[in-house]
Amino acid sequence: EIVKLREDRVSTSKTREALTRDVEMAQRSLERTRLSLQQTKKRIDSLQNSMQREQELLEEIAQKQGEIKRRLSMREEELAKLKIEQRRTAIMAMERERDQAVAEAEALLREKLALDSKVASTQSTLDTLKPGYDQVRIQLRALETEIRREESRVEVANKKSEELRQEMSKLTEEKARLVDALASVGQERTKYEDRFSEIEKSLSQLIDRMDPLNSNVSELKAGLRELETQLTMLTAQLRNLGFEKPLETTPEAIEDATKIKSGLEKELAEIGLVNQLAVQHYEEIKDGYKHLSVRIGDLEREKLAILDFMNELEKRKLDTFMGAFTKVNDTFHQIFSDITNGGNGRMALDSPDNPFEGGLDVFLQFPGKTELTIGAASGGEKSVSTVCYLLALQQIHPMPFYIMDEIDAHLDVLNAKRLATLVKSKSTDSQFVVISLKDTTISRADRVFGVYIDQGQSQVISLPNKSGVKD
Numbered sequence: 001e002i003v004k005l006r007e008d009r010v011s012t013s014k015t016r017e018a019l020t021r022d023v024e025m026a027q028r029s030l031e032r033t034r035l036s037l038q039q040t041k042k043r044i045d046s047l048q049n050s051m052q053r054e055q056e057l058l059e060e061i062a063q064k065q066g067e068i069k070r071r072l073s074m075r076e077e078e079l080a081k082l083k084i085e086q087r088r089t090a091i092m093a094m095e096r097e098r099d100q101a102v103a104e105a106e107a108l109l110r111e112k113l114a115l116d117s118k119v120a121s122t123q124s125t126l127d128t129l130k131p132g133y134d135q136v137r138i139q140l141r142a143l144e145t146e147i148r149r150e151e152s153r154v155e156v157a158n159k160k161s162e163e164l165r166q167e168m169s170k171l172t173e174e175k176a177r178l179v180d181a182l183a184s185v186g187q188e189r190t191k192y193e194d195r196f197s198e199i200e201k202s203l204s205q206l207i208d209r210m211d212p213l214n215s216n217v218s219e220l221k222a223g224l225r226e227l228e229t230q231l232t233m234l235t236a237q238l239r240n241l242g243f244e245k246p247l248e249t250t251p252e253a254i255e256d257a258t259k260i261k262s263g264l265e266k267e268l269a270e271i272g273l274v275n276q277l278a279v280q281h282y283e284e285i286k287d288g289y290k291h292l293s294v295r296i297g298d299l300e301r302e303k304l305a306i307l308d309f310m311n312e313l314e315k316r317k318l319d320t321f322m323g324a325f326t327k328v329n330d331t332f333h334q335i336f337s338d339i340t341n342g343g344n345g346r347m348a349l350d351s352p353d354n355p356f357e358g359g360l361d362v363f364l365q366f367p368g369k370t371e372l373t374i375g376a377a378s379g380g381e382k383s384v385s386t387v388c389y390l391l392a393l394q395q396i397h398p399m400p401f402y403i404m405d406e407i408d409a410h411l412d413v414l415n416a417k418r419l420a421t422l423v424k425s426k427s428t429d430s431q432f433v434v435i436s437l438k439d440t441t442i443s444r445a446d447r448v449f450g451v452y453i454d455q456g457q458s459q460v461i462s463l464p465n466k467s468g469v470k471d
Helices: 002-085 088-241 251-271 278-340 379-396 413-426
Strands: 344-349 360-365 401-405 431-435 449-454 457-462
Touching: 002 088, 278 344, 278 379, 278 413, 360 379, 379 401, 379 413, 413 431
Parallel strands: 401 431
Antiparallel strands: 344 360, 449 457
């Protein structure tokens, strides 16, 4: 019962620690979400302020442009009048002023075009951010709902933690009570064992002391029976001789008999009083001792059963691991040999006798090269071995689909063809989504899609099937 209580206490502590970790993780995730939301809001506010400033600047430039056009028209009217009324020098001065005004207008026009371009860029950025802003708002609502749900879960977890704490305190009290009870039982057992040993010693002493007395008593009884027999015979003889009454004894005979009697009384006094309940106490203590022995035997058998169960679990774990390792290793070797056209790839355990105490290493031997570990292989060789390992794992635990991003980037044309052919052969059981820039891989695909950027957004188009693409 103490072991069970200890296990319950350990499991309760682990449950409470797991709940505490979940609460802390939820609080950290909530804090990160709040910080991200605040940063997004600040960025949107900054963009809106920038756009407002640009709009105000654009309006100010438009006003300046109107003023310059008005001044230009005034100058042109004055120039027309001066051409008629004033001399050529004044007209030339007005023309220079007009040219200067035109240059200023052109500069302002260029500035306006630049601002219009900047405003358009800002508007495009704002339009691009609006869906993100709406999405952030939706995420904010979802996060608020998630926050409320996490808070309710935290409350439930706190309540459960409090209940577990109370239950743990009860279990601790129960454990203390059982420990006290076991201590008292142990003390009582020790006391009964001491009394049992004392009683056994007393009984052995009494038996040792009673043995000679019993032998003496037996001898005396035997002698008494002989005397009675002799007396009966003598009485019968006396009766035959005519004496009806026994003869009177002599004082010497009486004195001898008195001495014998006093001796027997002394021996009886030396024996002393005998405890009549000693046998009953002995039986009770013996029964308690047998009960405790049976309980100890049951506990020992339970301990052995638990150890056997643990050994069985360890054996099953080892057998399962070694079976999976052997299957993956054989499949890895076969796939690696097919891709490399005769290469040798294998996996080796650091500690084959106890694989859970060591690691795992992968050895690769490409055709015409020496064997090396995966850590010393090149980027392309690592890519080949990684894909072979993933496809080998598929034999143990197949997945519905696999996504591979440019796994043929470091491979030459021949190895890329072999890899694409192998992935094609494995696609009957699972779906493979492969991102590639090589025609050798694209030509073996069932469906081909192209992705390109248009006005800052990704666009997807369907390309011709494999019959339209050649190696």
